[in-house]
Amino acid sequence: MSGHDETMAILRELKDISNASGEFVTGILEDSLTYDEQINFALRLVRLAEQIKARADRTPVVVDGEVINGNSSRALPGRTDGQADYPDPIGRD
Structure with a gap:
């Protein structure tokens, strides 16, 4: 994957997570999220953070x-x- 493709993938995932954040916040406030929903959202954040860190580590x-x-x-x-x-x-x- 080229640097540009990697950047675009990070931006797409950030957009998708941002879009899902409202529903997640509502679920947190209402205490209606299942264990799996919470873990899946957390894993998405972790994967995105790892992608961003990997990109940053390659930046001079x-x-x-x-x-x-x-x-x-x-x-x-x-x-x-x-x-x-x-x-x-x-x-x-």
Whole structure:
């Protein structure tokens, strides 16, 4: 799959999940979702997150004009393992 095709697949799945979110929220509020419905929605979110992360991991990082990737032995600011120091997306830092 080309980079463009991968991007379009991510955008389509994001759109589909966004469209399904209203029904999911209603089910959560009404406590009417089955176990399977909750697990299936969660798995869709996980798969989408994994696709987005895989795409991001292939994106070059430029620091001080030098391209650094995840396999570099050179650390990015705030870390000693060569990885970026990303903020916690749910605010647990």
